[in-house]
Amino acid sequence: MRIRRRIAVTLAALALVTIVIATAARAHTLFLKLDSFFLEPNSTATVALYNGDFDKSENAVARDRMLDVSVVGPGGVVHPPESAWTDSAVFHWSPDSVDTALLSFETGDPGTYLIGVSTAARVITLSAEDFNEYLVHDGITDLIEQREAAGKTGDAATERYSKHVKALVQVGDARSGEWAHELGYPVEFMPLANPYELGVGDELRVRFLRAGESVANQLVYANYEGHHGHTEAGEHVEAVTTRTDGEGVATIPLSGEGRWYVRTIHMVETTDEADVDYESNWATLTFQVR
Numbered sequence: 001m002r003i004r005r006r007i008a009v010t011l012a013a014l015a016l017v018t019i020v021i022a023t024a025a026r027a028h029t030l031f032l033k034l035d036s037f038f039l040e041p042n043s044t045a046t047v048a049l050y051n052g053d054f055d056k057s058e059n060a061v062a063r064d065r066m067l068d069v070s071v072v073g074p075g076g077v078v079h080p081p082e083s084a085w086t087d088s089a090v091f092h093w094s095p096d097s098v099d100t101a102l103l104s105f106e107t108g109d110p111g112t113y114l115i116g117v118s119t120a121a122r123v124i125t126l127s128a129e130d131f132n133e134y135l136v137h138d139g140i141t142d143l144i145e146q147r148e149a150a151g152k153t154g155d156a157a158t159e160r161y162s163k164h165v166k167a168l169v170q171v172g173d174a175r176s177g178e179w180a181h182e183l184g185y186p187v188e189f190m191p192l193a194n195p196y197e198l199g200v201g202d203e204l205r206v207r208f209l210r211a212g213e214s215v216a217n218q219l220v221y222a223n224y225e226g227h228h229g230h231t232e233a234g235e236h237v238e239a240v241t242t243r244t245d246g247e248g249v250a251t252i253p254l255s256g257e258g259r260w261y262v263r264t265i266h267m268v269e270t271t272d273e274a275d276v277d278y279e280s281n282w283a284t285l286t287f288q289v290r
Helices: 002-025 128-137 141-149
Strands: 029-033 044-052 066-073 076-078 085-087 101-106 111-119 122-126 157-171 187-191 203-210 219-224 240-243 249-253 258-269 278-289
Touching (some): 029 111, 029 157, 029 258, 122 128, 141 258, 157 187, 187 258, 203 258, 203 278, 249 258
Parallel strands (some): 157 278
Antiparallel strands (some): 066 076, 066 111, 085 101, 122 157, 187 203, 203 249, 258 278
16 A cells, blocks of 8 residues: 555656746746726726636736836826735646736826836756747747757757736826836837827837847747637637848738737847856737727
C-alpha cells in the first residue's frame, strides 16, 4: 500500500510540474479592457487587466509587479493607490476560470482618457521546443528567421520580458487631447489621431516607440472582437498584420465595430548579459469603435 501511495504521489507531483511548465511556456499578452470604453463623467469605472488573450485572462498580475499605473484625464495625471486594485478570483486550475486584476477609478470631466500600466521585467528560461513554439504562437517571425539563419533553432533560450499597456477611454461626449499623452514606457504605441473621432472605414495611424525613439519595420497586429478570421488549418487570424514604416508608423484600417487592440512584441538578442539571450518588451493599445 505504501509503495502504491508513493507512486500516486509521485505521479501527481509530475502532473503538477507538467502543468506549471506548460503554463510558463505559454505567452500571455496583457490588455487593458473595459466592458464599454464609453463612460459617464464623474462616475466610478472598472478596467480589467487581462493577462492571457483578449477573450480570456488566465491569471492576475500582482500589484507589486506594476511599476507604473496612470490615469490621464482633463484634470491631469492620477496614479491610483494599491487599494484601488482587486483580483476577480483566486487562481485555480479550472480552464473556465477568469483571473483578472481589476482597477477601480473615478472619471471626472468629459474627455478622452488614457490609462496605462507598465510591469517590471522578469526572466524565464525555455527549452528550444517551447521557445520556438512561443515565437510561432505570438507571431514573432523576425526572430524565428534570425534564429534559423544563425543556426540557433535548437538552442534553449533565456528571455527577459516586460509588458506596457495602454487604453483610450471616451468619457462623455467632449473629446480632449489626453490620447496623445506619452507615458514614457520602454515601448509604447502613440496614436496620431483620437480614435474616438474615427469610425468604421477610417484608418488609425499609430507610432511605435522604443525608449522614446521610432522603430521602423516593426511587425504589428490588430484585431477587434467581432472579427473571426481563420486559416484553412483552423488557426485564428487577426484582422490586421502590418509593419511600421520608416517613421515607425503603422496604419490600422478600422474595418469593424467593437473593442479593438493593437499589439506587438519587440524582441532582440542581447549582447550585454551572459545569462540572458533575448530581451522582449510587449505593447498593446486598446479602444472601442462604434
